[in-house]
Amino acid sequence: MTVRQPADRVRVLVALGRPAVAVLFALYTALGLAQAGRAEDPSLLAACLVPVLAFLLFSVCVNDLSDQAIDRVNLPGDRSRPLVTAAAGARDLVRTAVVAAAVASAAAFLLGVRPGLLMLAALAVSAGYSLRPVRLADRGAVAALVLPACYVALPYLLGLTATGSAVRPRDLLMLFGLYTGFIGRILLKDFRDVRGDALFGKRTFLVRHGRRATCLFSACCWTLGGCLVLVTTPGAADAPVPAGAYGLCIAAVVLILRRLAGPVGHRREEALIAGTAAIGRGLLVLQLAQLATAQAGWSLPTRSLLLVVLLALTLGQAASMVRYGPRTGLTLASLPPDDVATPVATSRRSAAAGRAADGRPSA
Template identity: 55%
Template sequence: MIARPLLLVRMARPPVIVLLGMFTATGMAQTGHGEDRFLLARALVVVFGFLVFSVACNDIADVLVDRVNLPGDPGRPLVTGTAHRRDMVLAGATAAALALAATLTLHWPATLVTVAGLAIGAAYSLRPLRLAARGVVAPLVLPACYVAVPYLVGIFAVRDSLRPEDVLLLTGLYVGFIGRILLKDFRDVRGDEMFGKRTFLVRHGRGWTCSFSAFCWTAGTILLLAAVRHPTIELIAVNAAYLAVALLLLRALSTERGARRDEHLIAAIAIVGRGIVLSALVHLALTNAGWPTPQYAAVMITLSACLLGLAAAMARRGPLAAPSGRASEAVGERRVAIRS
């Protein structure tokens, strides 16, 4: 049995914790007081505990599906045999207790948000509710956890109330994240079909999934620009570029040309999605700090150019190293074509 602290770290998957950390920092920056690093660290402890609890619930519920979709993936301890079910239960309970304890150092609404997030995270994966298996409900509920909890914890780290622009920005981030989370099911479609998990992709196919994702990307971008504090021409321009690239990638993804190509395109879309959140965060940080326009513009344009260049390279060549090596390649070779 591996050490429990190491299990907690392994379960906090780096790309996800980075994304949730950006949502947390964005919530703090939206209040105009995001420069307190100690306060951000306390908020991130809450988010870390919430994420590990959610992952534990999901891994316990989906172990059979993950053995088909992700054999040998080191990020799935139950699949690789490096942890047992009791370890995951204990890790999840420890993480939930850590998250709740850390909320006591923030404003009181943070505790309510965390309790609600933990409850929804359990209901998403575990029976009798198991929202993950309820078609369109899953891509609506999961972003409510992965966006709302860290973003609201970030806000309630600074103050104990919400303002209309806070809610509008949350809505934009939430809708945009739905457009991205829908694409996760492309990787898992074989196991989902085998075990009767009726995801949006399984129910409606590739074309409708990409179309609905494109709608969410567009609506989310518009809402974000309408809600963010002190919007600028540069922010509007870089978000327009992100959206255009995302729509082009989704159009390419709507045509079935093999699992490896799907993996490349979805990885590229993920980079663009993180770019939208990161650019909003950088915009808030720079405007809160009162940066002059020329320097602000240079940072925003350089950041977006680097991220879009990385997305283009990812679409062409894919990830440099697959996380599960030959196992992931085998999954790709066995994956059935998604109906058009």
């Protein structure tokens, strides 16, 4: 990448890798392996994470390139957006996307034909989500349904098929539960982006239906997804500790969404959404712990104690997020203007200048 120092290259790649999203991808991949009975196979997990994380890098680069103008409105100065902060140029992201797609495809086919074909399909869907003429991201509810398919189905199914096992109806029902729960999460992302989405005609669920309906639909997705995951995780629904842990987490999310549905400031809004994200990650960790410890033959009291500890950590982190909001320590150095400028960027700056002269909002 055209950045000043090698350390800056690493920081840009970390920012593009979206660490929080990468953790989700890793958890979904591990859940796929665990559902296939391979929870204790770290070498296979590592082999699966290579194509999965390369796919994530490809998706982020393509999306950031397509949404650069919107991100300048929604996320000015956001250090997780190298194009917005001028830490990287458009050509850098194009090259990164091409390499990431090649790595994702090759590494997936090394795992087998089914993982390879699955990866090719996911790359096509991800490109269609961001790029014109398809550009599913602008199609409101369709975007909220398609994005979770990439973020949940790919890592989960790749982990599942990499073991060579058949995909059973129970596996698909668990996938549907994970998918539904993630829809509830991804709808909340639109609160952060609502200003730019409305300005550029991006008809998200929030823009079309408002915050109260969005929070209500999100709560329904969280609840349905949690119930489906609970009943498809072996031994979870019949044991009081896993069932109680899931119930408490879903109840906490519903309370947060109730607060979010009312009038709150931007900073408070961001903190509330961060709290739901912490609970979402915690639910995945609880599910993975239930599967892994059962396969390892842990006794019921020991498994229950571990789940109680994980539940306490999850709710504690969520409470901290709700109170203080998310934090980041990543700093990206900006490029010289000549390295960042592209014909597209130049035309957007000219358009923004024209809007400013006419008294309209500028991107």
